Amino acid sequence: LKPQKHASVPLTPASLPRSTRSSMLSMSSTGSDILVVGGGPSGLAAGLELDKLINEEKSGFPKSTITIVETQPAITSLDTEKAFSYLVAGGGLNFVDRHGLSEVEKQGVRSTDIFFTIVNGADGAIKKNPLPFVDPLARPGWWHPREKFIKILVDAFNAKIEERNKEDGPAKLEFLQGWELSKMDRVSSGGGYSFDVVLRSKSNSGEQRTMRPWLVVGADGLKSTVRERLAEWAREDGATQAEKERYDLKKVYSASAGLRYKVLAVKPNFPVGKNESSGELVVADPTTAISFQSTLQGKDPYRELRL
Numbered sequence: 001l002k003p004q005k006h007a008s009v010p011l012t013p014a015s016l017p018r019s020t021r022s023s024m025l026s027m028s029s030t031g032s033d034i035l036v037v038g039g040g041p042s043g044l045a046a047g048l049e050l051d052k053l054i055n056e057e058k059s060g061f062p063k064s065t066i067t068i069v070e071t072q073p074a075i076t077s078l079d080t081e082k083a084f085s086y087l088v089a090g091g092g093l094n095f096v097d098r099h100g101l102s103e104v105e106k107q108g109v110r111s112t113d114i115f116f117t118i119v120n121g122a123d124g125a126i127k128k129n130p131l132p133f134v135d136p137l138a139r140p141g142w143w144h145p146r147e148k149f150i151k152i153l154v155d156a157f158n159a160k161i162e163e164r165n166k167e168d169g170p171a172k173l174e175f176l177q178g179w180e181l182s183k184m185d186r187v188s189s190g191g192g193y194s195f196d197v198v199l200r201s202k203s204n205s206g207e208q209r210t211m212r213p214w215l216v217v218g219a220d221g222l223k224s225t226v227r228e229r230l231a232e233w234a235r236e237d238g239a240t241q242a243e244k245e246r247y248d249l250k251k252v253y254s255a256s257a258g259l260r261y262k263v264l265a266v267k268p269n270f271p272v273g274k275n276e277s278s279g280e281l282v283v284a285d286p287t288t289a290i291s292f293q294s295t296l297q298g299k300d301p302y303r304e305l306r307l
């Protein structure tokens with residue numbers, strides 16, 4: 001299969017709101033900053049993309065120092081509050097191609113190489129199935145544990161930091177871990193707005209830094225400080241109800257919501273059932289995901305998902 005070409009990147013100075021363009025132009029002569037709040041996959045991807053637009057593709061943005069700030073002291077460590085695995089596919093593959101992130105394929109597990117072994121609770125019959133959401137005709141994606149995928153992005157961003165620091169002028173990129181956005185106020189600037197920002201270290205020192213970025217990217221997740229400030233400014237400006245609701249969290253249905261999990265301690269190579277065609281006993285393969293269907297299938301729709 002031919003690799004998909006990456007989509008054209010729509011982010012250009014002309015695509016920005018008029019107020020943002022005004023502040024960008026007014027600050028470009030004195031030096032300017034871009035702040036990315038959040039150092040997870042979205043924040044790191046934003047930092048890499050902005051660096052490419054500004055320093056490699058000469059897309060019209062002013063030379064800017066790009067700062068990513070992340071509250072966790074070690075973003076690549078295991079976080080039990082976050083998704084354990086990511087599937088890099090579709091647009092994610094376009095991004096991988098665009099930034100030459102070859103480690104995504106080298107270290108990942110191909111989406112077409114993963115199967116579910118389903119064990120019927122009634123008779124123990126086993127059936128092996130591909131993942132139902134994987135298109136066998138599309139370019140395969142790659143599965144990664146969260147910490148491994150983030151490390152690939154962190155390594156790529158750190159490599160860009162070293163590359164930019166070798167160039168003349170001030171540092172172009174930085175990644176602050178263990179820091180948080182403490183304050184963000186807007187300031188009129190050249191017909192638009194810039195931002196007065198205070199960053200605070202979460203270490204015992206409580207060190208603070210101030211900056212005035214012309215662009216702030218909110219990639220700070222569910223409890224986003226950036227989104228909360230945008231909602232406050234919308235209310236202060238007398239925005240319409242629809243404009244205010246742009247920043248509200250919205251609940252959407254998820255089939256996995258409310259599921260409860262129980263960890264079962266089992267021995268290696270434990271027997272899981274019988275082969276559907278041969279009837280032979282099958283033992284567990286540690287590289288295979290196994291789903292056990294309930295013995296209540298067809299008896300009670302509410303309970304049939306239980307083991």
